[in-house]
């Protein structure tokens with residue numbers, strides 16, 4: 001379970017978000033929408049522990065029954081997928097995926113096998129040694145999502161993840177993302193401008209409901 005309790009974010013005298021409470025169950029995707037400048041990125045920044053010092057925040061982040069808002073980002077167990085994938089350009093596709101595997105997963109052979117299995121699952125068998133720059137947009141998008149999931153996060157944040165893809169790819173990649181999240185039972189928060197991004201039957205929350 002992914003839970004935000006009573007989050008308030010202010011900037012001096014102005015209140016950006018007031019009293020945000022949200023619970024997301026494993027495998028569910030809650031979508032947060034809101035106009036440009038309404039605070040969606042600021043919310044995500046708080047969740048990953050990277051709030052700009054211009055803001056002040058109070059509130060709690062709970063994951064799997066543990067309070068985590070005081071933990072550094074690498075210890076929070078929050079994964080994020082941005083609109084621009086941020087694959088490391090100097091690593092191969094397989095190395096990008098291996099990099100995400102938790103350090104506790106020991107053994108070079110087992111790690112390699114996990115990466116190869118992931119590549120097969122996303123239709124990229126034989127791509128281990130490819131330079132990420134040579135991938136198509138859809139291939140990059142799939143690798144980026146899997147890299148976020150291989151880290152075994154307790155919650156996933158999706159920041160406008162479909163906006164850079166053209167219409168056909170976007171529809172395909174949406175389906176792929178929703179399927180992976182349901183399969184891996186990750187509680188997910190999706191931030192988007194586009195009503196078409198909302199998963200079928202998913203909950204949609206307007207950020208303005210937590211604004212004065």
Ligand SMILES: Nc1ncnc2c1ncn2[C@@H]1O[C@H](COP(=O)(O)OP(=O)(O)OP(=O)(O)O)[C@@H](O)[C@H]1O
Nearest residue numbers: 011016034035036037038039040041042043052054
């Ligand atoms: N570092 C900063 N210092 C001061 N104000 C900031 C800073 N970053 C963002 N803001 C302001 O905080 C408000 C919320 O910005 P934020 O980027 O969270 O909005 P958003 O909903 O993500 O917008 P968009 O959809 O355009 O990305 C805006 O009024 C913005 O100008």
